[in-house]
Amino acid sequence: MTTKQILVVDDEIGIRELLAEILFDEGYQVHLAESAEQARVYRNAREPDLVLLDIWMPVTDGVELLKEWAEQELLTMPVVMMSGHGTIETAVEATRIGAVDFLEKPISLQKLLSTVARAINIEVAHLVEAPKETQKNLTVEIAGVEKQYALPLDMPLRQARDYFDAIYFQYHLQKEDENISRMAEKIGVERTHLYRKLKQLGIKLTKRAVPDSH
Known part of the structure; x- marks a missing residue:
């Protein structure tokens, strides 16, 4: 089975390293970006299986990056937003753009792993005709x-x-x-x-x- 690739985008080094350690121990291949610019470079080069994207980042925040990917038709992987100061309006906006879930900081181990496992296996369900x-x-x-x-x-x-x-x-x-x-x-x-x-x-x-x- 191919190892799932997860891109973690967060400007806080402590958060990046903690998530990377936990996810690596669970068997995921983890890539780190400390800014939207680094995330852009990574996404332009390859498509991860999942992105964990912080909302509040300097210069370009997570919601703006999400919009950018959607407009450029690069939002082809599940994205889970992360924030310690999230509001329902922000969560709704991110979901409308294309995010599949929302993690509130501080993130518990159980919540992180269950959300990642669910999001990384999401398939868009289309209506099909029954025989x-x-x-x-x-x-x-x-x-x-x-x-x-x-x-x-x-x-x-x-x-x-x-x-x-x-x-x-x-x-x-x-x-x-x-x-x-x-x-x-x-x-x-x-x-x-x-x-x-x-x-x-x-x-x-x-x-x-x-x-x-x-």
């Missing part, structure tokens, strides 16, 4: 309009779960007219988790969703 001979239809009414969805009962469990999740979130997204705050409250999840799930499922908002100011 016609095994399809069962689900009829859902949204705003007075009936829509039919195929239920893939003979798919492997993980694939079927992703398919159902996409239908579920698309249903509530349309029902709440893409109001993320209202939808999050209705289905009982945090907004940051909701943005992350929509991103994971490849569901794009047709309207620009703006987080509440309060």
Whole structure:
């Protein structure tokens, strides 16, 4: 099995060295960058399997670097943001741009390892058609309009779960007219988790969703 490559981007040497030591002991190959500029050089040369990216850095912060990679179509690997002073607005913005998770400093060992393991194996789930001979239809009414969805009962469990999740979130997204705050409250999840799930499922908002100011 190929060793997974992780790029750690943080301007604090103590954080870089600590994360590198922990991740190396877990069998990962770790590369370090103390600034956005060093991270750019690394990313232009190769694609890591995961990036741990600090938000608050001098000159260019982590969110700006994330935007830059997204605009240049270089955001092809999972990125986990890190911060000791993160806000929900910052987390939502980073998730909207393309980050897959958020770690709050000080980072516990268990949280670090579980987040890295989950993020490094993330696959964007796309809707797929179930084989016609095994399809069962689900009829859902949204705003007075009936829509039919195929239920893939003979798919492997993980694939079927992703398919159902996409239908579920698309249903509530349309029902709440893409109001993320209202939808999050209705289905009982945090907004940051909701943005992350929509991103994971490849569901794009047709309207620009703006987080509440309060």
